[in-house]
Amino acid sequence: MTRKQILFVVLGIAALIAAPLGQGNYIIYTMTSWLLFSIAAMGLNLTLGYAGQISLAQAGFMGVGAYVTALMTLAGVPWILAALSSIGSAFVVGLLLGYPALRVQHHFLAFVTLAFNTLLFLVLRNEEEITGGSFGLMGMERPTVFGISTDGNLNFYYFALVCFLVAAGIMWWILRSPWGRAFKALRENPIRAESLGLKVRRQTLLAFAIGSAFAGLAGALQSPLVQFIEPSSFALNHSLKILLMVVVGGAGFFFGPMLGAAVVILLPEILRFTEGYYLIIYALLVIVLMVYSPNGLIGAGQKIWSKFKPKHEARRDLEKGFQL
Amino acid sequence: MLKKLIGSAALALVLAGSPAFAAELKVGSIVELSGPGAAAGVNFRDGVKMGFEEINATGGVFGSPVKISEYDSQTDPQVSRAMVQKAIDDGVHVIAGTVFSSSTVVNMLVARRAGIPQFTGSEAPSITGMGNPYIFRTAFGSQKGVPKMAKYMAEEMGVKKVAVVWANTEFGKGGYSAFKAEAANYGLEIVADIPTEQAQTDFSADVLRAKNSGADALFVYLTEEESARFLREAQKQSIGKPMIGETTLIGHKVIELAGEAAEGAMGHVGLTPDADIPAMKDMVERFKQRFNYTPDHNAIKGYTLAHIIKCVSEEVGSPDSAAIAEKMHGLTLTVEACPGVLMDVSWDETGEMSRESFFVEVKDGKQVVRAILPPN
Numbered sequence: 001m002t003r004k005q006i007l008f009v010v011l012g013i014a015a016l017i018a019a020p021l022g023q024g025n026y027i028i029y030t031m032t033s034w035l036l037f038s039i040a041a042m043g044l045n046l047t048l049g050y051a052g053q054i055s056l057a058q059a060g061f062m063g064v065g066a067y068v069t070a071l072m073t074l075a076g077v078p079w080i081l082a083a084l085s086s087i088g089s090a091f092v093v094g095l096l097l098g099y100p101a102l103r104v105q106h107h108f109l110a111f112v113t114l115a116f117n118t119l120l121f122l123v124l125r126n127e128e129e130i131t132g133g134s135f136g137l138m139g140m141e142r143p144t145v146f147g148i149s150t151d152g153n154l155n156f157y158y159f160a161l162v163c164f165l166v167a168a169g170i171m172w173w174i175l176r177s178p179w180g181r182a183f184k185a186l187r188e189n190p191i192r193a194e195s196l197g198l199k200v201r202r203q204t205l206l207a208f209a210i211g212s213a214f215a216g217l218a219g220a221l222q223s224p225l226v227q228f229i230e231p232s233s234f235a236l237n238h239s240l241k242i243l244l245m246v247v248v249g250g251a252g253f254f255f256g257p258m259l260g261a262a263v264v265i266l267l268p269e270i271l272r273f274t275e276g277y278y279l280i281i282y283a284l285l286v287i288v289l290m291v292y293s294p295n296g297l298i299g300a301g302q303k304i305w306s307k308f309k310p311k312h313e314a315r316r317d318l319e320k321g322f323q324l
Numbered sequence: 325m326l327k328k329l330i331g332s333a334a335l336a337l338v339l340a341g342s343p344a345f346a347a348e349l350k351v352g353s354i355v356e357l358s359g360p361g362a363a364a365g366v367n368f369r370d371g372v373k374m375g376f377e378e379i380n381a382t383g384g385v386f387g388s389p390v391k392i393s394e395y396d397s398q399t400d401p402q403v404s405r406a407m408v409q410k411a412i413d414d415g416v417h418v419i420a421g422t423v424f425s426s427s428t429v430v431n432m433l434v435a436r437r438a439g440i441p442q443f444t445g446s447e448a449p450s451i452t453g454m455g456n457p458y459i460f461r462t463a464f465g466s467q468k469g470v471p472k473m474a475k476y477m478a479e480e481m482g483v484k485k486v487a488v489v490w491a492n493t494e495f496g497k498g499g500y501s502a503f504k505a506e507a508a509n510y511g512l513e514i515v516a517d518i519p520t521e522q523a524q525t526d527f528s529a530d531v532l533r534a535k536n537s538g539a540d541a542l543f544v545y546l547t548e549e550e551s552a553r554f555l556r557e558a559q560k561q562s563i564g565k566p567m568i569g570e571t572t573l574i575g576h577k578v579i580e581l582a583g584e585a586a587e588g589a590m591g592h593v594g595l596t597p598d599a600d601i602p603a604m605k606d607m608v609e610r611f612k613q614r615f616n617y618t619p620d621h622n623a624i625k626g627y628t629l630a631h632i633i634k635c636v637s638e639e640v641g642s643p644d645s646a647a648i649a650e651k652m653h654g655l656t657l658t659v660e661a662c663p664g665v666l667m668d669v670s671w672d673e674t675g676e677m678s679r680e681s682f683f684v685e686v687k688d689g690k691q692v693v694r695a696i697l698p699p700n
Contacts, residue, residue, distance in 0.1 A: 135494050
């Protein structure tokens with residue numbers, strides 16, 4: 001990282017720490033929702049943006065995490081153990097689903113994951129003895145960390161913020177590890193990557209499972225945040241919402257999913273003052289953005305920036321297919 | 325700083341001394357205005373709105389108009405929780421809504437912590453069974469409606485064998501298990517048990533099973549759109565058995581969607597715009613003029629809710645959330661004392677309510693009241 005980037009990250013964290021101070025419960029709660037969906041979207045960004053695979057089951061993996069945490073904390077297990085189990089089970093389910101599913105790619109994979117999400121919804125609803133069926137589970141306690149209860153919304157926000165920063169740090173590390181570089185190589189040119197000795201299937205499977213594990217963590221936070229979970233909170237439309245976050249923010253950019261989650265979670269809340277029209281305006285803004293910049297907000301930002309930035313005139317004689 | 329403190333203390337004293345100024349009642353209306361619950365939520369919201377508009381036109385509560393703020397829960401429990409937080413941050417004294425019980429159970433937790441009474445439109449039995457002293461119903465729970473109806477089926481209609489068609493959702497399961505228990509009580513034999521899916525479109529196999537089950541009557545417990553599809557299929561296969569439901573089967577939306585196929589369907593409703601009560605008919609007419617559509621039971625719940633809040637706050641004498649919640653337990657509001665409730669109503673210690681209700685049949689595209697069932 002350059003010195004400028006480090007400064008930028010430190011300022012960002014400081015802003016996140018200062019943001020909820022003096023705000024009402026509603027704003028703090030909504031910001032916590034944003035942190036949690038950012039984590040899930042970061043995971044999907046790894047699958048979609050870096051490994052190039054469309055998954056429509058991210059909410060399903062959140063569901064796995066949320067239910068595991070809910071059931072364990074309701075049984076008296078501390079949150080941290082429950083959360084680790086959530087991450088672990090989402091990872092394992094991701095592997096189990098990915099192993100057969102990744103025989104197909106792109107939009108075929110989207111269909112397989114879509115089916116998985118629907119299946120998971122039905123299992124959560126019908127296995128009433130374990131999951132509470134459509135009545136859901138409620139009353140999950142918020143965790144106590146080092147003797148400090150996170151029952152209050154502000155405390156829980158800082159708790160989620162720590163989880164978010166840890167998750168973001170791990171993602172940063174993954175992307176710079178040999179794995180991350182392998183994921184990118186696969187997205188850019190799978191044939192070339194394979195010729196260099198990368199096992200395409202194993203790498204995509206790994207990306208898929210790690211992405212799912214992030215959703216597991218998000219789910220583990222959602223249980224104590226809402227203190228109520230039901231199968232329809234993890235249905236297909238929520239998977240599409242997370243996909244929208246990644247695409248709106250900018251797939252394949254590190255900060256894309258966080259920005260995207262901010263747009264998807266916070267923008268409708270900001271637009272609420274328009275009352276009956278807020279969802280219409282929100283939808284229009286998203287459509288306009290996608291038409292103008294398919295690379296999402298970060299892509300749009302880069303587009304605008306490059307217009308103002310003085311640039312070197314490229315040597316056109318070096319372009320492919322150049323003729324005098 | 326000190327000046328500021330003294331200033332605000334003085335202001336607080338002045339405010340406390342002049343109740344007419346300080347006693348503005350604030351109500352937060354948290355309902356499903358988008359998402360799958362929008363049809364029910366909009367009805368409820370419009371009912372609340374009209375109720376308070378009328379109250380404000382006649383001088384409001386405590387001599388000043390009631391302030392209502394509306395919040396859209398998007399039929400999503402996570403968003404709904406955010407909206408309750410927002411309403412409480414905005415300083416509301418009472419919360420109206422939500423209609424869908426998955427949102428209501430989340431909202432209850434938050435409202436209870438803040439000590440704000442919440443008047444819900446949900447009918448899921450579990451809501452009043454959690455020992456929450458701040459929750460109150462505006463329509464009695466489905467666990468109360470089903471016994472009334474099972475009794476009527478067994479005693480008045482002479483049904484012995486029944487086929488049960490139900491939706492495999494929280495709503496459907498609640499009604500289904502209540503019916504199963506009551507069927508055993510009244511000696512009704514369940515000869516076919518047919519669960520269906522939410523958003524199911526093809527009911528041909530289900531209708532066929534019910535038809536061939538040898539039942540005297542069908543008990544149909546589905547949500548509105550599925551009810552309409554079921555009725556159409558039943559007509560296609562000329563089922564020839566009475567079909568009896570709870571609130572939804574004979575709802576206005578269903579009659580509109582199913583058309584002729586809804587003729588002859590029967591059911592129990594807690595509140596119906598077609599009830600033979602002048603005050604109710606009046607309210608329905610005013611509603612139609614104001615919003616250009618026929619209100620359903622959710623709109624009536626919303627309307628009566630506005631008047632319940634008005635009457636109970638006036639009995640308490642100040643916009644004191646805790647005192648309002650306290651007062652509600654064991655309260656009875658009669659039509660003489662509080663005309664806006666439309667029918668006499670009372671609440672028990674859990675916030676559950678009782679009221680007379682109706683057994684209706686669809687004739688010529690309208691609900692016709694066959695019997696008035698006593699409160700239980």
